[in-house]
Every structure is written in C-alpha cells, then in structure tokens.
Amino acid sequence: MTGPATGKPDRSRRPPTLEDVARAAGVSTATVSRSLNAPERVRAETRMAVEAAVRDLGYTPNFGGQALASNRTNTIGAIIPTMENAIFARALQALQETLTESRVTLLVATSHYDPAREEAQIRALIARGVDGLALIGSQRTAAADALLETRGIPFVILWSAPSETPHPAIGFDNARAAAELTAQVLARGHRRIAMISGPLAHNDRAQARLAGVRETLCATGLELAPGDLQECPYTLADGEVAAAALLGRAEPPTAIICGNDVLAAGALRAARRLGVDVPGALSVTGFDDIELATAVHPPLATIRVPHRGMGEAAGACLMDWIDSGRRPVSRLLPTEFVARESLGPVE
Amino acid sequence: MTGPATGKPDRSRRPPTLEDVARAAGVSTATVSRSLNAPERVRAETRMAVEAAVRDLGYTPNFGGQALASNRTNTIGAIIPTMENAIFARALQALQETLTESRVTLLVATSHYDPAREEAQIRALIARGVDGLALIGSQRTAAADALLETRGIPFVILWSAPSETPHPAIGFDNARAAAELTAQVLARGHRRIAMISGPLAHNDRAQARLAGVRETLCATGLELAPGDLQECPYTLADGEVAAAALLGRAEPPTAIICGNDVLAAGALRAARRLGVDVPGALSVTGFDDIELATAVHPPLATIRVPHRGMGEAAGACLMDWIDSGRRPVSRLLPTEFVARESLGPVE
C-alpha cells in the first residue's frame, strides 16, 4: 500500500497542516488558527468554510507546533506513590475528568514512595513541558523543591493538610482523622492498642496518622510502646506479618489500628490464620475506605478519605492558577469515620 | 534568593535555550544539539564545554521545539478500561518501566469499557503526538480502527489472543484459560455450574472467557442455561447481586465461575450473607489473580494473568516498531490456573 512508487510520496503521506486548511478554505493561516482557538473573532461564514476544510482534510493540530508557538502544552502532570492503591487511582480519575473539560491531558507518573524517584519524575514531567503539577504529600527532596521553585510551575499538593506546607494544598487532616478513629477505638473500651503504620520516612501522611493516634492515646493516659508500633510497606502480606508479630506478644493488643485498608486486610488475614476472632477477640481498623474494606470479612471500620473531592478540586485549582496566574488558596476537605464490624467492644 | 534585583529580569526569567548554551560554550547550536543527542559525534573537549554550559545555565530542552523539529514526542500512549483494577495498573507499571529505559514517557487514559470513549481518547492521544499506542482488546469502533490505520501509528493490542486480531498483539488465550479453569471445576465433580460475566458487549476478553467455559461444559454434555449466566459490571457490589440471584434459584449452582476476581469477591460476599458455605456448599472461582484474591476468605482459585509480561513486552515491541519501522510479531503469553480454597469438591 505505502510503496515508494509515486512521485510525490510526501504530499499524500504527511498529515495536513494549518496551511493546507487555509489554502483549501481560501483564507490565511491566521484566520484558520483563530477559527479554531477563538471562533467568536471570526465571521460565521468564514468560520464555516474553515470548519468544512478541516473536516475534509481530516486536519488535526500538530502538537509540537502548538506547544512551541503558544508555550503551553495543555498537559498537567501528576505523580502518585503507586497505581496499585485504588484510592490514588480514583483521585486521578476525578482529576482527569475535571481536566478534560478544559481540554487538558493528564500525564501520570509513579514514585513508589521514593523521594529520589519523585524528583526524577518531576524533572521528567517538567522537561515534557507540563503546564502544572499535582503531587502527593508535603515532603520531597530539597532539589525537587528548588526545581519547582525556580521553574515557577504551578503545582498543588494533595493528601496533606494545608497546615503541613506553605504551598497550595488540597487535602485533609490525617492527624485529626486518625485521632477520631482512635477515639472510637477507645470508646469501645480498648486499652491495649497497637498500630501498624506504613513506612514513616518521607511520608507526612503516615507520620500525621501516627501522631494522631499517639496524641489521643496520651490524652487517656495510654501510650504506644515501642513494641506496639509496627512499621511496614503498604502491602497485604506485610500487614499480615506485622499483625502476626503483634498478636504473638505476651500481652497481645485487643485492637490494631492500621495505616490503611490494605494493611488492615493483612491484619485480618493474620487473625484468621492464628484463630483470633475479629471483632470478638481483636478489633482492626483501616484508613481510606477503598472497595477492599468491604470485600474482606469482617468489613473494616475505617476513615473515608475525600479522594474524588481532592482530584476534582486539584483540577479546578490548577486550571485556575495556570489561566489566571494567581496562586490559589489551599483547601481542607473533610473525612468521615465509618463504623463497621471489624471494630467492636472489648470483651 | 531569586530577587528581582538584577537589571535584566528577562534574562533570568526565560528559561535558557539551545542558543544560550551555544553562546556560553562558544560553539554552534548544532554542536550543542549533537552533544546532547549523539555525544559520540562530538569531540570530548567540546562536549565537556557544552555540558558545563548546560549545567551552568540549568538548561532543559524545550519540549515543543524538540517535538516540532524531530517530529517525535518520545511519548507513547496507553488506553486502559479502568485504573481501578489493579491488574491494568500493574501492566502499566511494567510498561512504564520498560519505556523509561528508552527515555520515553507513558501517557495514560481510561475508556471505562466504552468504545466511544476509547475512540475519543485515541484521538486525543494522537493529537498529542504520541509516537505509539498500547490498547486493550481487539474490539473498537470502526472510526477508531480507521484513524489508527490512516495515521499509521504503531500500536499494539494487549490482553487478547493474537488470533483475535490482525494487528500486532501481546496477550493470552482468554478462552483456553477459561476452559482450563472450567475443567478444574468439572474435575471436582461439579455439574450445576453458573457464570457471572462482565459486560460482554465490545469486550472480546469477556466473550472469550465465556466461550471457553461454554465449550468445556459442552464437551461434558453440560450447558450454560440462560438463567445460569449473569452479566454485570465489574464491581464487587454487582457481583454480589448477581451471585445472590444465582443462589436464589430453585436449583442453585454448586459452582460459580466469575469473569474476574472482583466479581468473585462479590460472589463470596453474597454467599456469606446468605449463609452459604464456601467451598462446602458452593465453589467460586475468579480470574486475574490480583491481591484481592488472597485478601478475601476463602482465598480465590483463579487464573494468573501475565500482566507484567504483557506490559514489558508491549514496551519493547513498541519501541522496536517506532525505531525500526518494522511491524513486530504478535506474542501469546502463558496463563496459569491457581488452585485455592474457594474451589472444592462438590459435596
């Protein structure tokens, strides 16, 4: 089909350009550009001729040309720790949808909770000319901060409370949510309470959740002894191991507060394996309220996080910043405790 | 630090260009370009001068300029049905990693299993100048096929068996995997077998899985009566409803084969709610082998799908196609039946 036989292979192979459209419509390239980008500034008749030519030729703007001339890529980048946690996926989905309304594309990268990787991804996205960035959490490398600063790229921070960072943030109060959860655990009579946290290093959300638990325990005269805190990666298997360690102690906890639903599901699995009844002999709580929370048995008491809300707000906020040039204000979104069977009264 | 004190604010504000680097290094722009893109064609000394200038100025190539001049964006696009299924997420992760080695960025979009949306996303990604595309499944709108065809963009199909499509595909045999699974169910003595499938329309994978089940049943003289087949969206809640309907029939099935692990987890929840023991009174099987499969109880017997393998192969395949211009060959990857507790002998 695409043999090099014809005399002018270029002509037929190369996609139509603005100039082709202009010629076909009998107008200038400037008019075509205007018809496409600011239709109201072109007489209806002319515009229709242009539109017809566009259809006829199957014209699509060349991305590079557009980016070069306008100095905008209509792309915003997002860097999340991992795609395997459904909660980030949902926030992205919402962000994507919001952006689509502004004809902006979302470019996604993952950091695996590693600041060095996040920095590399920030660099890569900036190099790709993104107009704005959505990042998770407030802690990153100094180099990443500097890069963001000197480039002056609009970026918003998700998942952290605005109080955690001087940058525009759209998040929720991890510490307060964890405190509320802990209060609920205490209210059910638990006094031997342990926690399984995700890796704390470079993770302000995990740190805040831990702090929230600690504070609330303190207020009741309790504390999280060193052995009562397990720190492990956010996987089911690691959660299971951590919970098993906790349950193997001389005085096992009657409640385990987990850093997220995945860890909690792991804890449930450990309890089952060890023959520990939940919630009869042990209560377990999660954090996030992903689908998994109600897929396991017993269903997990947890904290519902405003994932979609953050995604939507981030999109609106970034577009506004990019278009207006005015730095947006931070927003603190609400969370909600969700009572479910995995949390019961102490026996 | 970045005070506007100096006399030439423009200078400090506008990012440095190739020309700035060239001037600083005392060479031409062509040499700078070469130092960056084909270092071996430049004398070491010169190159070092260039590199120093690049560092000094904090130069980063302008994406638009690069794209325009080279007619390449070093971006490949992927369109998956949803990010909420961990299995697509993992394949993307693997694809991403493979691509990163070639300094190529992955642009991800979702279709929600909707061909119209997929077409729109294909259009959007092409407009963004992607050099190649990875798509899920072999069924799409005629317009999408035409677009792909006329643009001549390298694209590979994932998740479907190569036999399903004339295009280069990297997938597995959904029908055969489902058949194997069904054989395992039959081998355990089940004769009243039902299936919960995801939406069949425009989904060759779901269709193939159903066909695999049907064929295997047929070979044993059984069949899937109309009432034995439930079709519903791929969510836990829908799977639960579908399973409840199946279990409420006069002669309930002793085994339910589910289109994926999420539906199977839903079926498990229905069984629990209705007091049906699994695997004692009912066996349930999944498909995919995501983490969820072992988070639920009993753990799901399922089919392990080569998600990472597909992602990696797709990356290699696309890069090869883009670089060499030669259409790659399809690859059929293996699947594996994973026996777990949710599938037991019929009582």
Add this chain to the structure above:
DNA sequence: CTGAAAGCGCTAACAG
C-alpha cells in the same frame, strides 16, 4: 474581521 510576517526552540542536511 482578515492577512502578512515574524518568530517560538530545535534538528538535520549540507558544506566545510
């Protein structure tokens, strides 16, 4: 309301 023309920053011949 429309057209002419000047770049945007980079790459790729083509000479030297």
Add this chain to the structure above:
DNA sequence: CTGTTAGCGCTTTCAG
C-alpha cells in the same frame, strides 16, 4: 568534527 542554514506547524502582533 563543527558551523550554516533551512525549515518543522502554529500563534500572534501589527496593519489594513
């Protein structure tokens, strides 16, 4: 090995 020189396709003044 390096420099010169055209563009790549589009947006955007600036005139008319």
